[in-house]
Amino acid sequence: MTSTPVRLQRREEVAHGTMAFHFDKPAGFAFKPGQAIDLILQDPAVAGTDSGRHAFSIVSAPHQDELVVATRMRDSAFKNALSRLPVGGAAAIEGPFGSLTLHNKQDRAAVLLAGGIGITPFMSMLQHAAHGALKQRLLLLYSNRRPEDSAFLAELQRLEGENPSFRLIATMTQMEASHLPWMGERGKIDEALLKRVTEGLANPVYYVAGPPAMVAGLRATLEQAGVDDDDIRSEDFYGY
């Protein structure tokens, strides 16, 4: 795969310790919502090593003129180098790749399960659906410890207001550690919550994304709730 140069346009904090990086989109770069890219850094501390390249789901939608990725910032060689990348600084991308893309049959609903930073591929799908006024029923279950940790929560609430086919269920597992008010669901995504919120949805396909332990937990919850394995698609964000 050949790599394509990109430049950082801006960065912003999208949740506690979580940053979004906005790159210019190379001319002719095409992708499907839910796909990922490899981001390759030229910082001398990591260039040419495995630590100089990481996979990221694309947060932005295909109609937008930028490529956005988001990540939990940690003390790793790659993320330290990414922190040092100045606005206007050069990096490269390879891709797109990945098959966590929405099924074609629009009469089947999509139930999206995101644990923490696993929200990234779904942001692209949901922005794409709102932009194209797609009729497909989309339900997002988004689990975080606190509202402070929930990347893109306000954006998701806005998308829910824009798209009558999209419903957002956010749930917080550690509100006792939060300073913000919260009127929504609390606790982990479990069988009871799943059954309650998916009632009436026509033959849904389930999508799960996030750190491997979360994906394994959410898959187990789905299987316990009787969802057929064939109807579950997932993406592990290795390294967490």
Ligand SMILES: Cc1cc2nc3c(=O)[nH]c(=O)nc-3n(C[C@H](O)[C@H](O)[C@H](O)COP(=O)(O)OP(=O)(O)OC[C@H]3O[C@@H](n4cnc5c(N)ncnc54)[C@H](O)[C@@H]3O)c2cc1C
């Ligand atoms: C398709 C795809 C999409 C992704 N999208 C996102 C995203 O949108 N946002 C995001 O934050 N992260 C995403 N990730 C994960 C991301 O690529 C990094 O692995 C993650 O951010 C951890 O990086 P780090 O620098 O913090 O840790 P690192 O220092 O890179 O890794 C921490 C530990 O994990 C181990 N490890 C690293 N990679 C692997 C691997 N492939 N298999 C097994 N062990 C491994 C390392 O050996 C190390 O011990 C995605 C991964 C994939 C494959």
